Amino acid sequence: MAVRKTKYEMAEQSAKERIKNFNEVPYGYNEKTAIEEAKRCLQCKNRPCVDGCPVEIDIPEFIKHIAEGDIDKAVEILKTKTNLPAVCGRVCPYESQCEGECTLKKIGEPVGIGRLERFLADYERKKGVKIPKKAKPTDKKVAVVGAGPAGLTCAGDLAKMGHSVTVFEALHDPGGVLMYGIPEFRLPKEIVKAEVDYIKKLGVEIKYDIVVGKTITVDELMKDYDAVFIGTGAGLPRWLRIPGENLDGVYSANEYLTRVNMMRAYDFPNYDTPVKIGKIVATFGAGNVAMDCARTSLRLGAEKSYIIYRRSDVEMPARDEEIEHAKEEGVIFHLLTNPVKFTGDDKGILKEVECIKMKLGEPDESGRRRPIPIEGSNFKIQIDTALVAIGQSPNPLVPKTVKGLKIGKWGNIETDEDGRTNIPEIFAGGDIATGAATVILAMGAGKRAARAIDKYLKLKK
Amino acid sequence: MYEIIEKKVMSETVKLMKIKAPLVAKKAKAGQFIILRIDEKGERIPLTIADYDRKKGTVTVIFMEVGKTTKHLGTLNVGDFLLNFVGPLGQPSDIEKYGTVVMIGGGVGIAPLYPIVRELKQMGNYVISILGARNEKLLMLEKEVEKHSDELYITTDDGSKGDKGFVSDVLQKLIDEGRKIGMVMAIGPVIMMKVVANVTRPYKIKTLVSLNPIMVDGTGMCGGCRVSVGNETKFACVDGPEFDGHKVDYDNLMLRNRRFVCEEEESCKLAGV
Numbered sequence: 200m201a202v203r204k205t206k207y208e209m210a211e212q213s214a215k216e217r218i219k220n221f222n223e224v225p226y227g228y229n230e231k232t233a234i235e236e237a238k239r240c241l242q243c244k245n246r247p248c249v250d251g252c253p254v255e256i257d258i259p260e261f262i263k264h265i266a267e268g269d270i271d272k273a274v275e276i277l278k279t280k281t282n283l284p285a286v287c288g289r290v291c292p293y294e295s296q297c298e299g300e301c302t303l304k305k306i307g308e309p310v311g312i313g314r315l316e317r318f319l320a321d322y323e324r325k326k327g328v329k330i331p332k333k334a335k336p337t338d339k340k341v342a343v344v345g346a347g348p349a350g351l352t353c354a355g356d357l358a359k360m361g362h363s364v365t366v367f368e369a370l371h372d373p374g375g376v377l378m379y380g381i382p383e384f385r386l387p388k389e390i391v392k393a394e395v396d397y398i399k400k401l402g403v404e405i406k407y408d409i410v411v412g413k414t415i416t417v418d419e420l421m422k423d424y425d426a427v428f429i430g431t432g433a434g435l436p437r438w439l440r441i442p443g444e445n446l447d448g449v450y451s452a453n454e455y456l457t458r459v460n461m462m463r464a465y466d467f468p469n470y471d472t473p474v475k476i477g478k479i480v481a482t483f484g485a486g487n488v489a490m491d492c493a494r495t496s497l498r499l500g501a502e503k504s505y506i507i508y509r510r511s512d513v514e515m516p517a518r519d520e521e522i523e524h525a526k527e528e529g530v531i532f533h534l535l536t537n538p539v540k541f542t543g544d545d546k547g548i549l550k551e552v553e554c555i556k557m558k559l560g561e562p563d564e565s566g567r568r569r570p571i572p573i574e575g576s577n578f579k580i581q582i583d584t585a586l587v588a589i590g591q592s593p594n595p596l597v598p599k600t601v602k603g604l605k606i607g608k609w610g611n612i613e614t615d616e617d618g619r620t621n622i623p624e625i626f627a628g629g630d631i632a633t634g635a636a637t638v639i640l641a642m643g644a645g646k647r648a649a650r651a652i653d654k655y656l657k658l659k660k
Numbered sequence: 661m662y663e664i665i666e667k668k669v670m671s672e673t674v675k676l677m678k679i680k681a682p683l684v685a686k687k688a689k690a691g692q693f694i695i696l697r698i699d700e701k702g703e704r705i706p707l708t709i710a711d712y713d714r715k716k717g718t719v720t721v722i723f724m725e726v727g728k729t730t731k732h733l734g735t736l737n738v739g740d741f742l743l744n745f746v747g748p749l750g751q752p753s754d755i756e757k758y759g760t761v762v763m764i765g766g767g768v769g770i771a772p773l774y775p776i777v778r779e780l781k782q783m784g785n786y787v788i789s790i791l792g793a794r795n796e797k798l799l800m801l802e803k804e805v806e807k808h809s810d811e812l813y814i815t816t817d818d819g820s821k822g823d824k825g826f827v828s829d830v831l832q833k834l835i836d837e838g839r840k841i842g843m844v845m846a847i848g849p850v851i852m853m854k855v856v857a858n859v860t861r862p863y864k865i866k867t868l869v870s871l872n873p874i875m876v877d878g879t880g881m882c883g884g885c886r887v888s889v890g891n892e893t894k895f896a897c898v899d900g901p902e903f904d905g906h907k908v909d910y911d912n913l914m915l916r917n918r919r920f921v922c923e924e925e926e927s928c929k930l931a932g933v
Binding site for chain 1: 683687702703704729743745746749876882883884886888893911912915916918919920922924926927
């Protein structure tokens with residue numbers, strides 16, 4: 200029988216409907232569709248998809264069990280490698296990872312690995328999460344700084360290895376960017392909470408309201424713990440550095456998304472934290488965070504939501520799926536356009552942005568063609584709100600307060616492949632080490648660091 | 661959860677609370693602040709640390725009831741709990757030997773000023789304190805500040821206590837008298853800090869102000885608290901809250917502090933406060 204060339208469709212809310220709510224966009228596969236999709240897998244011996252997975256999930260194996268209808272076994276295989284499958288199954292850039300390597304791409308679309316992962320995670324959550332067997336308890340204690348994707352993965356893996364793990368989180372909720380950054384419609388907060396509950400059931404303790412570097416220092420933690428993992432992320436917003444950026448109406452993507460997602464400003468005044476956006480919102484940047492901002496704005500009632508980006512569509516760093524969803528929902532793209540100045544009214548409230556048209560020149564150090572301003576092409580766009588989503592830098596709070604820790608030129612913590620820093624008992628991973636990247640890469644780093652920490656603790660005896 | 665273990669009514673709209681937060685108390689230093697959230701639906705608000713007791717593990721905050729959250733906070737009592745209380749945040753004050761320091765507190769700004777007054781005095785500075793408020797009822801911590809000051813001046817807008825006038829008038833008089841001043845610190849309404857900085861600018865007297873802009877996380881993540889200082893954008897939560905008073909763009913700060921005035925009113929109205 201010939202293999203079906205396209206993925207089985209995953210039903211989703213229509214664009215017209217979904218821009219009126221914050222509910223998740225896709226509904227996910229049901230069991231029948233999941234089994235059909237799993238049957239598309241060729242079960243390649245060389246497993247190219249696994250090579251594309253930062254957390255080394257045994258993809259063909261779990262898919263095989265789905266195809267055979269043994270969903271529970273498939274879940275078990277999946278969870279030996281990932282602690283956060285419901286998250287990965289939603290926000291991973293599969294197209295450039297596992298699915299990007301899939302042999303089926305030679306004849307059509309790859310196996311919907313992301314969709315299958317999501318199906319398994321949702322199946323298990325509904326059924327009741329099983330706690331896997333843990334290694335015999337060791338007498339070692341590890342402190343993990345930051346309850347984001349890197350920290351939670353590292354903590355979960357270390358707990359499975361039998362170590363006693365405490366996570367220190369600055370905010371009042373766990374999840375890091377999963378909670379404050381990624382919107383509800385892309386990653387429901389109940390799902391993040393359920394994944395965190397699983398980590399806690401593995402025996403991990405999470406302490407909130409502790410800003411490491413302020414409330415307690417890493418040096419102090421080292422007195423009570425045998426090792427410390429730092430996964431504090433890229434929490435420092437970058438700015439456009441153009442006039443008018445401090446006007447009322449200009450937000451960093453971080454502030455905007457934190458207000459809406461973590462503080463639930465979309466439900467103001469039922470929740471106390473406000474956000475106001477007016478009628479026309481412009482988001483600067485074209486990464487996943489920018490798409491999140493632009494799509495969130497539509498849901499908050501913006502009449503027009505623009506993406507303003509200095510390069511062309513092929514250079515947009517966001518995932519294709521996010522860009523597609525944004526377009527379907529009516530986000531308007533101003534490409535090859537760069538802002539030069541924000542102007543406010545006489546009260547200092549943002550009124551318009553002046554932009555300049557760009558053209559593409561020779562490739563720059565990032566390999567992308569360098570945008571060059573076209574002189575005299577300036578024009579103005581009326582806007583009520585500007586969202587700056589052009590990236591984040593590592594948060595300096597922790598790196599700056601650890602004596603002797605080697606810091607890279609972007610303020611990142613320098614580590615080797617496995618998260619070792621220049622101080623033997625300190626490990627780091629995720630955006631704090633690499634600069635802003637993806638959830639899954641942070642998880643991969645947390646996983647490798649957990650192995651390195653385990654090795655270090657065993658040698659330390 | 662963080663327990664309220666003492667509550668004092670300072671004036672009609674100003675209240676003092678001691679909160680049990682041993683980790684914060686252990687590290688707190690004059691000039692720093694905390695962020696609290698009352699309950700699950702609450703917003704995160706920054707309050708400057710008015711005092712701390714490391715032995716008892718308590719942190720004192722003094723707040724004026726100006727918005728939904730502070731009004732709600734004011735209704736809580738001893739034995740009630742706050743859901744979140746995180747700190748100490750921001751950079752502590754530089755407690756140095758300046759010689760003579762003039763410490764200016766306006767209204768509820770007197771609260772964060774007090775521990776800095778105390779520490780600068782302990783450091784061996786000659787401390788001149790100037791406290792101001794709209795009227796006598798809104799003055800606070802007069803005795804406490806007096807105890808650690810070599811000279812104390814009081815001003816009220818309506819003359820109900822001390823001199824009728826503004827704190828900046830007293831400062832100008834001191835300068836006119838030829839007093840040698842090593843440092844001036846002002847904490848209070850933005851307009852007061854702006855005026856104080858304008859008074860000292862021609863004399864090039866080092867002037868520090870403590871800013872309290874709108875914040876969310878307090879760890880440098882959101883940039884909501886950004887202020888323009890000497891044409892550079894700084895985050896009050898991690899770079900501040902104290903800045904060179906001569907370099908702060910006060911007008912922009914006032915503008916940014918008004919960002920959510922309408923929403924605040926709506927929120928208060930709905931809560932009936």
